Amino acid sequence: MVETLAPRAETAPFLEAAAALLGAKGFTTDPxxxxxxxxxxxxxxxxxxxxxxxxxxxxxxxxxxxxxxAHNVPIVPQGGNSGMSGGAxxxxxxxxxxxxxxxxxxxxxxxxxxxxxxxxAGVILQVLHEAAEAKGLRFxxxxxxxxxxxxxxxxxxxxxxxxxxxxxxxxxLVLGLEAVMPxxxxxxxxxxxxxxxxxxxxxxxxxGSEGTLGVVTAATLKLExxxxxxxxxxxxxxxxxxxxxxLLLAERLAGQxxxxxxxxxxxxxxxxxxxxxxxxQPLAEDHAWHVxxxxxxxxxxxxxLPDLAQRVLEEAFEAGLIEDATMAANxxxxxxxxxxxxxxxxxxxxxxxxxxxxxxxxxxxxxxFVEEAVPQFEAQWPGTRAxxxxxxxxxxxxFHVIAPQGVDRASWEAGDGKxxxxxxxxxxxxxxxxxxxxxxxxQLKRDELARLGDPVALSILRHVxxxxxxxxxxxxxxxx
Amino acid sequence: MVETLAPRAETAPFLEAAAALLGAKGFTTDPxxxxxxxxxxxxxxxxxxxxxxxxxxxxxxxxxxxxxxAHNVPIVPQGGNSGMSGGAxxxxxxxxxxxxxxxxxxxxxxxxxxxxxxxxAGVILQVLHEAAEAKGLRFxxxxxxxxxxxxxxxxxxxxxxxxxxxxxxxxxLVLGLEAVMPxxxxxxxxxxxxxxxxxxxxxxxxxGSEGTLGVVTAATLKLExxxxxxxxxxxxxxxxxxxxxxLLLAERLAGQxxxxxxxxxxxxxxxxxxxxxxxxQPLAEDHAWHVxxxxxxxxxxxxxLPDLAQRVLEEAFEAGLIEDATMAANxxxxxxxxxxxxxxxxxxxxxxxxxxxxxxxxxxxxxxFVEEAVPQFEAQWPGTRAxxxxxxxxxxxxFHVIAPQGVDRASWEAGDGKxxxxxxxxxxxxxxxxxxxxxxxxQLKRDELARLGDPVALSILRHVxxxxxxxxxxxxxxxx
Numbered sequence: 001m002v003e004t005l006a007p008r009a010e011t012a013p014f015l016e017a018a019a020a021l022l023g024a025k026g027f028t029t030d031p032x033x034x035x036x037x038x039x040x041x042x043x044x045x046x047x048x049x050x051x052x053x054x055x056x057x058x059x060x061x062x063x064x065x066x067x068x069x070a071h072n073v074p075i076v077p078q079g080g081n082s083g084m085s086g087g088a089x090x091x092x093x094x095x096x097x098x099x100x101x102x103x104x105x106x107x108x109x110x111x112x113x114x115x116x117x118x119x120x121a122g123v124i125l126q127v128l129h130e131a132a133e134a135k136g137l138r139f140x141x142x143x144x145x146x147x148x149x150x151x152x153x154x155x156x157x158x159x160x161x162x163x164x165x166x167x168x169x170x171x172x173l174v175l176g177l178e179a180v181m182p183x184x185x186x187x188x189x190x191x192x193x194x195x196x197x198x199x200x201x202x203x204x205x206x207x208g209s210e211g212t213l214g215v216v217t218a219a220t221l222k223l224e225x226x227x228x229x230x231x232x233x234x235x236x237x238x239x240x241x242x243x244x245x246x247l248l249l250a251e252r253l254a255g256q257x258x259x260x261x262x263x264x265x266x267x268x269x270x271x272x273x274x275x276x277x278x279x280x281q282p283l284a285e286d287h288a289w290h291v292x293x294x295x296x297x298x299x300x301x302x303x304x305l306p307d308l309a310q311r312v313l314e315e316a317f318e319a320g321l322i323e324d325a326t327m328a329a330n331x332x333x334x335x336x337x338x339x340x341x342x343x344x345x346x347x348x349x350x351x352x353x354x355x356x357x358x359x360x361x362x363x364x365x366x367x368x369f370v371e372e373a374v375p376q377f378e379a380q381w382p383g384t385r386a387x388x389x390x391x392x393x394x395x396x397x398x399f400h401v402i403a404p405q406g407v408d409r410a411s412w413e414a415g416d417g418k419x420x421x422x423x424x425x426x427x428x429x430x431x432x433x434x435x436x437x438x439x440x441x442x443q444l445k446r447d448e449l450a451r452l453g454d455p456v457a458l459s460i461l462r463h464v465x466x467x468x469x470x471x472x473x474x475x476x477x478x479x480x
Numbered sequence: 481m482v483e484t485l486a487p488r489a490e491t492a493p494f495l496e497a498a499a500a501l502l503g504a505k506g507f508t509t510d511p512x513x514x515x516x517x518x519x520x521x522x523x524x525x526x527x528x529x530x531x532x533x534x535x536x537x538x539x540x541x542x543x544x545x546x547x548x549x550a551h552n553v554p555i556v557p558q559g560g561n562s563g564m565s566g567g568a569x570x571x572x573x574x575x576x577x578x579x580x581x582x583x584x585x586x587x588x589x590x591x592x593x594x595x596x597x598x599x600x601a602g603v604i605l606q607v608l609h610e611a612a613e614a615k616g617l618r619f620x621x622x623x624x625x626x627x628x629x630x631x632x633x634x635x636x637x638x639x640x641x642x643x644x645x646x647x648x649x650x651x652x653l654v655l656g657l658e659a660v661m662p663x664x665x666x667x668x669x670x671x672x673x674x675x676x677x678x679x680x681x682x683x684x685x686x687x688g689s690e691g692t693l694g695v696v697t698a699a700t701l702k703l704e705x706x707x708x709x710x711x712x713x714x715x716x717x718x719x720x721x722x723x724x725x726x727l728l729l730a731e732r733l734a735g736q737x738x739x740x741x742x743x744x745x746x747x748x749x750x751x752x753x754x755x756x757x758x759x760x761q762p763l764a765e766d767h768a769w770h771v772x773x774x775x776x777x778x779x780x781x782x783x784x785l786p787d788l789a790q791r792v793l794e795e796a797f798e799a800g801l802i803e804d805a806t807m808a809a810n811x812x813x814x815x816x817x818x819x820x821x822x823x824x825x826x827x828x829x830x831x832x833x834x835x836x837x838x839x840x841x842x843x844x845x846x847x848x849f850v851e852e853a854v855p856q857f858e859a860q861w862p863g864t865r866a867x868x869x870x871x872x873x874x875x876x877x878x879f880h881v882i883a884p885q886g887v888d889r890a891s892w893e894a895g896d897g898k899x900x901x902x903x904x905x906x907x908x909x910x911x912x913x914x915x916x917x918x919x920x921x922x923q924l925k926r927d928e929l930a931r932l933g934d935p936v937a938l939s940i941l942r943h944v945x946x947x948x949x950x951x952x953x954x955x956x957x958x959x960x
Contacts, residue, residue, distance in 0.1 A: 197688055
């Protein structure tokens with residue numbers, strides 16, 4: 001348990017003003033109240049904080065940001081605290097205030113005519129899902145942390161998930177945005193215009209900026225018609241290049257109906273079977289690679305969907321792309337298939353220490369990348385096991401290298417683990433890829449971005465950051 | 481005919497260095513060669529220039545930009561010179577160099593597997609269309625100026641067109657981007673990654689920045705499967721609210737098949753019939769409003785498309801939304817329908833002086849906006865005729881106010897015309913809309929943006945501009 005620092009003499013006026021501005025519900029320096037929010041959920045980073053602000057309105061956020069600017073107090077915005085890169089965890093100096101958006105949790109509207117929802121930053125993803133469903137709509141982004149992830153956090157990290165293939169990442173789903181800028185002014189572009197060419201797209205600049213340029217306080221999000229039917233397919237195949245051919249076939253035949261395309265090696269599935277009580281693999285035999293395909297249709301296409309799914313599998317068999325396949329017979333089975341996929345990360349973690357990499361390369365290169373990387377890392381670090389799984393359709397896999405049996409976690413992670421990560425990032429960069437496909441940079445990958453990022457892009461990032469946050473108070477130590 | 485200025489003594493070293501860098505084909509100060517490019521195609525703006533650079537490679541562009549930075553010479557990037565807002569026309573000082581991208585016109589690749597094309601900034605839209613078609617694909621953005629508009633210009637202005645409803649504007653179609661920044665460095669993000677969370681989206685920052693932050697030199701663009709079938713429908717309806725109901729019905733029934741939804745009042749159609757030899761209106765009777773609907777399908781959905789189109793019209797009749805309707809019997813008729821729509825702008829121009837406004841409001845508000853605006857402007861300025869037509873599905877219409885018969889063009893445009901435009905912009909702003917939906921700001925609307933833009937957004941724009949272009953040499957006098 002880490003305690004917050006005792007208030008330093010010079011911070012007293014700030015603490016008093018913050019308490020006066022936000023009231024007892026909105027500001028605390030109580031270590032017990034703050035402590036859970038000082039460690040990221042993967043428990044890699046723990047920081048300290050002067051206090052935690054939990055404003056209830058955009059005006060209160062703006063007031064706090066102005067107060068922080070006046071007193072030179074850094075701000076660490078935080079949503080559900082379930083980010084993967086430590087982007088919402090303060091540093092160890094204890095100079096910063098954690099700005100929780102969780103009290104701003106109102107869904108202001110769900111509009112069926114415009115198919116959009118306007119909600120505050122603290123709305124939890126699952127709550128948004130339910131609100132959309134209640135109106136016959138859906139918000140087409142989901143991920144493992146949906147029970148804690150907030151709209152503000154999803155926007156600030158440009159979150160991905162399993163439906164990016166069809167719907168894009170968060171960036172593509174934000175129609176309107178409201179944010180408090182570092183000077184305390186409010187950027188209000190909540191009212192969505194489908195077409196607006198009044199200058200650079202400031203909304204897109206803020207999305208994915210990890211709280212380093214401002215604090216997202218509300219958003220208008222795109223909704224889609226509810227899914228009227230879905231088919232979840234499971235196929236076994238010999239190689240990733242064949243899985244990629246299957247993807248192209250499915251895209252050609254199913255078009256917009258194709259919503260998810262995930263791959264996993266037999267090793268990952270074995271790990272899940274060991275980890276998940278009662279888990280069964282969908283196919284009778286082992287296969288080098290397993291593919292999970294989700295196809296969906298709205299009311300108009302629901303009737304044709306089973307035939308379409310059948311046709312994808314038939315043509316894949318005929319083309320020799322798959323060895324075996326099955327379709328989920330009902331929703332329970334469909335959920336069970338997805339549960340296998342979503343359990344890979346915890347199942348791999350249960351195998352012991354590992355280094356994990358959220359990487360992307362151009363989609364068409366991913367099979368070759370994995371086929372080259374896996375044996376290379378396993379040969380270079382004897383006893384390790386390299387595993388790639390995930391969003392093949394997006395060119396994004398999670399590449400884990402699992403430590404040899406019996407090593408000491410801390411020393412392996414600090415030694416070989418770190419060296420392996422550097423080498424993974426070097427290789428990804430050489431292949432024209434990204435060291436952060438969907439998890440963001442945060443504090444976890446900041447140094448690696450500085451080491452490997454394109455110098456021109458980094459220079460632009462730094463100039464924009466300096467221009468909009470000259471005091472450097474917005475989420476310092478993250479991203480850049 | 482406006483002549484370029486005679487080189488000033490202090491510019492001689494720059495001119496010599498530019499000529500040495502780019503050669504005779506790449507740099508000229510010949511007034512006859514430059515003159516056509518000093519006036520925008522709507523002939524509202526005419527400027528002067530030190531010279532015209534036509535580099536052949538990105539390296540040459542970078543070299544020229546560095547040279548300009550060293551000699552403090554402003555740069556006005558130019559593509560097809562068919563922009564609507566004077567964004568590619570230099571000012572009258574003659575201090576700037578026009579940087580034409582037209583020699584950079586290579587299509588580097590059209591890739592069927594990744595459904596993308598990589599091309600240089602000077603590639604003309606129609607050439608790109610043809611290159612995509614030759615591979616069974618299409619680039620789903622088109623507009624009237626497709627024979628001159630270049631990829632670089634389309635990106636710099638975030639161009640729209642008639643397919644935004646389904647495919648989005650240019651911003652949504654750019655997968656990768658290469659640009660020369662104001663310091664002469666090259667931002668290279670041409671290789672498309674479907675997922676990449678390494679900081680703010682600099683690509684999106686450059687798109688739509690009208691050359692004020694850098695010079696787009698190449699792009700990787702998204703392609704779609706070729707259209708296998710299309711149905712073009714024409715319907716007559718009593719009011720814009722009914723047209724909007726028809727849009728919602730079509731969206732509900734046709735989903736992704738709905739690609740275009742354009743509206744025009746009877747007055748516009750009458751103007752086209754007067755203007756276009758042999759033009760016939762598709763329906764027997766006059767209607768207050770006419771709707772043009774385009775539905776398309778790729779190979780998979782081609783068979784069902786006629787039924788789907790039929791169903792849209794039948795349900796619209798049953799719901800009392802339309803008075804009459806027809807479907808184009810063949811491609812010739814389909815083209816004739818579209819030709820009516822695309823001839824509105826020139827036909828209205830032929831009616832005499834007018835002020836034109838490219839505006840958007842939230843989609844659901846557009847019918848009410850037009851119903852309120854048309855009588856208001858006609859009443860306030862007796863003898864004028866107010867007309868709104870265009871992209872109802874995007875909440876974007878072109879709102880023209882046609883001068884009374886017989887007025888003097890110049891004095892009307894400078895007097896009443898200007899006052900009307902200000903009032904249109906005031907009204908659009910009050911309705912939460914945009915004074916530039918798709919044509920950009922350029923020099924045409926720069927002062928109006930400064931007058932009516934959100935101060936917070938303008939402040940961010942200016943800070944970003946100052947940070948990336950501290951010398952203020954990139955397309956000065958445009959946008960901000």
